[in-house]
Amino acid sequence: xxxxxxxxxxxxxWRRLQKNKLAVCGLVIFTVLVLGALAAPLxxxxxxxxxxxxxxxRLQSPSSENWFGTDRLGxxxxxxxxxxxxxxxxxxxxxxxxxxxxGGTIGAIAGYYGGMIDHVFMRVMDxxxxxxxxxxxxxxxAALDPSPRNIVIAIAVSFCPSFARVVRGPILSIRExxxxxxxxxxxxxxxxxIFSHIIPNCMGPIIVQTTLSVAIMILIVSGLSFLGLGIQxxxxxxxxxxxxxxxxxxxxxxxxxFPGLAIMTTILSLNMLGDGLRDALDPRLK
Amino acid sequence: xxxxxxxxxxxxxxxxxxxRGMLHAVDDVSFTIERGKTxxxxxESGCGKSTLGRAILRLLEPTAGQVFFEGEDxxxxxxxxxxxxxxxxxIIFQDPFSSLNPRKTISETIAEPLRLNGIIxxxxxxxEKVLETMEIVGLAERLINTYPHELDGGRRQRIGIxxxxxxxxxFIVCDEPVSALDVSIQAQILNLMKELQESLGLTYMFIxxxxxxxxxxxxxxxxxxxxxxIEKASSEELFTNPLHPYTxxxxxxxxxxxxxxxxxxxxxxxxxxxxxxPPDMCRFAVRCNHCMEKxxxxxxxxxxxxxxxxxxxxxxRQE
Numbered sequence: 162x163x164x165x166x167x168x169x170x171x172x173x174x175w176r177r178l179q180k181n182k183l184a185v186c187g188l189v190i191f192t193v194l195v196l197g198a199l200a201a202p203l204x205x206x207x208x209x210x211x212x213x214x215x216x217x218x219r220l221q222s223p224s225s226e227n228w229f230g231t232d233r234l235g236x237x238x239x240x241x242x243x244x245x246x247x248x249x250x251x252x253x254x255x256x257x258x259x260x261x262x263x264g265g266t267i268g269a270i271a272g273y274y275g276g277m278i279d280h281v282f283m284r285v286m287d288x289x290x291x292x293x294x295x296x297x298x299x300x301x302x303a304a305l306d307p308s309p310r311n312i313v314i315a316i317a318v319s320f321c322p323s324f325a326r327v328v329r330g331p332i333l334s335i336r337e338x339x340x341x342x343x344x345x346x347x348x349x350x351x352x353x354x355i356f357s358h359i360i361p362n363c364m365g366p367i368i369v370q371t372t373l374s375v376a377i378m379i380l381i382v383s384g385l386s387f388l389g390l391g392i393q394x395x396x397x398x399x400x401x402x403x404x405x406x407x408x409x410x411x412x413x414x415x416x417x418x419f420p421g422l423a424i425m426t427t428i429l430s431l432n433m434l435g436d437g438l439r440d441a442l443d444p445r446l447k
Numbered sequence: 448x449x450x451x452x453x454x455x456x457x458x459x460x461x462x463x464x465x466x467r468g469m470l471h472a473v474d475d476v477s478f479t480i481e482r483g484k485t486x487x488x489x490x491e492s493g494c495g496k497s498t499l500g501r502a503i504l505r506l507l508e509p510t511a512g513q514v515f516f517e518g519e520d521x522x523x524x525x526x527x528x529x530x531x532x533x534x535x536x537x538i539i540f541q542d543p544f545s546s547l548n549p550r551k552t553i554s555e556t557i558a559e560p561l562r563l564n565g566i567i568x569x570x571x572x573x574x575e576k577v578l579e580t581m582e583i584v585g586l587a588e589r590l591i592n593t594y595p596h597e598l599d600g601g602r603r604q605r606i607g608i609x610x611x612x613x614x615x616x617x618f619i620v621c622d623e624p625v626s627a628l629d630v631s632i633q634a635q636i637l638n639l640m641k642e643l644q645e646s647l648g649l650t651y652m653f654i655x656x657x658x659x660x661x662x663x664x665x666x667x668x669x670x671x672x673x674x675x676x677i678e679k680a681s682s683e684e685l686f687t688n689p690l691h692p693y694t695x696x697x698x699x700x701x702x703x704x705x706x707x708x709x710x711x712x713x714x715x716x717x718x719x720x721x722x723x724x725p726p727d728m729c730r731f732a733v734r735c736n737h738c739m740e741k742x743x744x745x746x747x748x749x750x751x752x753x754x755x756x757x758x759x760x761x762x763x764r765q766e
Contacts, residue, residue: 338545339540339541339542339545339546340545340546340547340548340549342501342506342540342546343538343540343546343547343607343610344548344559345506345533346504346506346533346537346538347533347534347537347559347560347563347564347610347611347614348530348531348533348534348560348563348564348614349559349563350530350563353563358548361548361550362548362549362550
């Protein structure tokens, strides 16, 4: 079929996003970070460059040789920061994905069926939400062993309520639309109605929430690692690197500066992107 | 069971629980529709005509009553059985702006009933059928990948009709299909629906508040007031010889494009009484010019005044 004009609302949103300089800036920074994380194994060797101890070369200030300096075991901080993005980003994204899947499904079911189901599901979510997400993550991380997988579980669970809420809200209004009734009339099953008619129409808020959540999740991962509940040394996680640098903060402050800068840049870029997406996906601003 | 009957509705009720009591949206409604015919359902806003259409299709679960579709009581079917039955009974919605999913292209919308009901599983053949259906309802092929928001109301309503036609239904509930459209487009859509009825042998239940529309379209007309059918007759009979005071008032409100013709407009006093827990009296009594004592004592049953002409009013009773 040669009817070219298939221009979706996504294309419109993309065009609006491009007009937002901050969002594009965030997107570019974030893309660089992701590419860096993906490409890290190509030019860095985990055993020698990232965790290999080199005692002669310890605590060197930033130079052309070691861009971000070296830590007290003589490891190159730049290599560790770059490698560390692999942990932060992958944990942030997988936790957000699991949380979205779990919380989103709960919110979708609660919003679509309403009544008793809605009450039970959302009260459970309320109880979960009454505990601060960071605190809950700390509790779960402390109860389970500190491993990347358990951190993902801890963060994903503690973020479920906010995803459930974000998904449930729009669904409440969209399920009353006539096209949902029309879908029922042509013989669609509830599953089809929820996943093919309702959820695509409330993607905007979900995408924004996901982007912003990834930022907060990365922060929590670093926080947990800083407290020793997250990724364990010698793995180069940003929060763990910050914790290690504490004893050298007076004389070798770059050890704390660069991991901190990495955390800040990642979160800033995600927040800028998230804000831009919020504007771009909101049809009221068309 | 009469071979010619496609649909027989028997004592259909739809009540809604509200804080102030039971709201009788559709109250003990019975009628039949023959194959290939059109029944017009007329009434003002809130009289329960849309609820009636949705209760028949079980988009709203009826509170009580039977709906025989080709002799089978579909009110008794399980949800899954009903879902399989839906391809035979379709609905066209009033508002073409909210009845189409804004994220689906025209072809996706029209293909969906074919896909969901497993009517055509091959993608290519399905697209052929979509194109065929689009041609039948007068949508140009080049529009196939457009989204609803790019089209005007008339075209959108054609998509709605195509979606209803695609699974090959026998019966279509038309819920005010033209009242959201411009007058010039209304005629186009009505003509299209008439042609489709003739070529495909469709049976319609045509819900509207606009008597001038229903006159040209329906074989029979049922007038609804507060959840009840108060008068039912063939279209011609109802327009020439209305019996119920409410029907007379409705007919007098149709504008006639002739300034010399004297119009005697019957103006109704008061407002529609509450549909919540209605008392056992004529539901129209409070607004009726001919209200008698017995109208307030009990509700007049729907009785045959002349052949095929049913009315629920004590005025026309010879006693």
